[in-house]
Amino acid sequence: MDPNAALAELREILTEIDDMTARAHNANFDSVAEHYWESCNTRRATFLDKFQNLDEWLTNGGSLPADWQH
Numbered sequence: 001m002d003p004n005a006a007l008a009e010l011r012e013i014l015t016e017i018d019d020m021t022a023r024a025h026n027a028n029f030d031s032v033a034e035h036y037w038e039s040c041n042t043r044r045a046t047f048l049d050k051f052q053n054l055d056e057w058l059t060n061g062g063s064l065p066a067d068w069q070h
Contacts, residue, residue: 013043
């Protein structure tokens, strides 16, 4: 596993979730908002999987991402 890539992906997913949440709140139609909420849920599930992989990596002695090494 590349912990730097994993952390970058986690951060990207959080940005996407924030963006979709804002879009859902600003949507003019319930169906559009629902689409964004469903997309958020999908990205949250992906985030949890990737976080679990990173946690397992770290728990088993893997190196920290560079951003976490100071």
